[in-house]
Amino acid sequence: MAKMIAFDEEARRGLERGMNALADAVKVTLGPKGRNVVLDKKWGAPTITNDGVSIAKDIELEDPWENIGAELVKEVAKKTDDVAGDGTTTATVLAQALVREGLRNVAAGANPMSLKKGIEAAVASVSEKLLKNAKDVETKEQIAATAGISAADPAIGELIAEAMDKVGKEGVITVEESNTFGLELELTEGMRFDKGYISGYFVTDPERMEAVLDDPYILIVEGKISNVKDLLPLLEKVMQSGKPLAIIAEDVEGEALSTLVVNKIRGTFKSVAVKAPGFGDRRKAMLQDIAILTGGQVISETVGLSLESASLDLLGRARKVVVTKDETTIVEGAGDAEQINGRVQQIRSEIEASDSDYDREKLQERLAKLAGGVAVIKAGAATEVELKERKHRIEDAVRNAKAAVEEGVVAGGGVALINAGEKAFDGLKLQPGDEATGANIVKVAIEAPLKQIATNAGLEGGVVAEKVKNLKAGEGLNAATGEYVDMLKAGIMEPVKVTRSALQNAASIAALFLTTEAVVADKPEKAAPAMPDGAGGMGDMGF
Template sequence: IAEAMERVGRDGVITVEEAKGIDDELEVVEGMQFDRGYLSPYFVTNSEKMTCELENPLLLLTDAKITSLKDLVPVLEQIQQTGRPLVIIADDLEGEALATLVLNKLKGVLNITAVKAPGFGDRKKAMLNDIAILTGATLITDELGLTLEKATLAELGQCSKVVIDKDNTVIVDGKGDPANVEARVNEIKSQMETTSSEYDKEKLQERLAKLSGGVAVIKVGAATETEMKEKKDRVDDALSATKAAVDEGIIIGGGAALIKAGQKVEIDLVDDQLIGAEIILRAISAPMKQIAINAGCDAGVVVDKVMNNDNPNVGFNAATGEYIDMLEAGIVDPLKVARVALLNATSVSSLLLTTEATVADVKEEPTAMPTMPDMSGMGGMPGMM
């Protein structure tokens, strides 16, 4: 996880998948990757890997659907004179246009490939603009009054390399202006802060990673399916904790940070507000108390010893029963986790205190079996001894 974070940065995307073998693997995609492959296998340049690999290509980006080659002829003639390969990323490319490009590729007239634009709807337009900024291209779109017939070399993007397989495209080392890329990154970050949709936030994070960080895939290996599930869950939890730590930093673990912070609080309140503050200061010792109870120790004694220790980093190590410097021992928690937990607990408690009534299920007591009636005075019954 640490290596993945180091490779893709804080804005990168890290996903966890199941490996096919028993060994753990880390796969990092350098550059921008999106889930669209070549439109025809005839564009393949590496038959062994079934990939199309183009060095130092030009990139033509458009949100138009290309069906006729006549729209492309002027710009193709200019590209042919440069001798450089071309990557076309369009809304779609089909019919006569695709067939003619394939034919020119097979004849060696043009070193070319074509890919459908990633995403759908508004996200497709946004992704095309991201690619344009990353590569220094101008998106050919009717909204700007630009057409393919009048496209020039100045409107094409550039990068060091493009690798395309049947499912994915990777653009390596885009030659766009770094200042424009940074501005786009800040724009996406701003959108992430204002959106309330978790789905939109996830998609914005993916775009951010493609522009500024990268994509890392941690493949978790195991011998059995049960071990795989348990191990993958642990990696997911560790990854979430690591991301939270990168976002806001770390604090000493075991609930010690809350207790130490509580000792620094100066209360200048009266009446009900004072009572509320004192309740919170008592409540923040609950995590350490629970850890002590789980370890079979006296919770009050543990909390008292931590509070009275002058070292601000001292906490209780439940595994050994010792009071140690938590930072030196590497026992830490993400600040974000502790902060959000305290905020959520305070929010729920406040809601319960100000609620006039709650709806709850009443637990029904099990009904006792009825006692058998006394049959001693009934006399004998036929057929019974």
């Protein structure tokens, strides 16, 4: 396919037009008085959102140069969302400001490579100051405040803070759609996985359709159990102990299952059989997790253990096992704390090393089951459109709260960047000229988020930015009320990870914009000519 090439100013201006089109659509959502954007869908109801990355993903432009510019800025929003879970609009606004100022200087004759060097040095210094100014999150109220701002709803913030309080910072908080209106929090104690009993005959509580075993032994087997002869020696030992037995295996079938069911019905012996969760290697890993959590061992031929020779000391223990038709919960496994901690560290290392989002998500779930717990926030709304928008906001707020716990919080509302910028530029060792100009570009650009928040609130951005610069550190505009307040005391805060990631990712793309000298794109294909009208040639056919 033939290509088109644009050079110099033409290339950069084409990219800038695309960036501006995307950034202008995204930045109207910034701040407490930001507006929503409606995204048309090819099928189903349109989506209403104020999430920067969702809007950015939906934008495609006709002009090839402009579309490349928009794609570059999408990368800023996506990377910030991946790293920090929020701050996508701030990152887009910063990228636009850095590129606008930078291109002005390049057009005036500045060297793009020197500007890039100055921008990078200034951003590193501002990031360092941001981390220095961050305050650790120590209270439930602080988590509620930062999550509430992200979700633009204090009630959501409070619910997330409660969930984090219950499951810990390693715990998993998932968001599900609910049929009922409003918000609901459901907590899981212990390890839960999504496999239920193999036979309904194992039920001990017919009203709730649950099999509940108190203080049971837990047999964990990698393969299938079908031959009762393999199982009998162990069953006799468990029966002598007077404890119930929970079996977790790839499958329990045939005469082995019949024996367990018959003994349960007769009241001779209480047990429950459950299929192992997951598939393939993930199943093996999860069985090992269960074994470590309960202080047992996985009975597997690969490690030289067979069912017929298994003894009671290879079985796991727990205070309680609750099994429904769809899921199993192991409460207070009797595993060794040191071994559990070692397994947690191993999973953390795997998360850091993994490139796949799916693998990371599954590893995070395993980590939560071992280290924390699982909380489910159920969200309901009047319409499907509102429900999707609400669910997305809650998911963003959960990630925002986790980022706050990780690195601490700074003043929100664009104030942290201005405060960090006041001292960040003093000690920079840069060459006079274009490198110093690069640092100055950052100095101007870090005011952009505050100006945009003020503009969206119907105020004059430049006037607000000047006023905030002259206030004490940590004081700024509460755009919701129009008052100037101490941001942290007023509960207006954001995770430093969000602010830092937004600035670093915006600077990275801005540097690419400024140092671009040529852009190559596919030449649009001309539409095929329309077929001639066939009816015209039918005049002499005698009709």
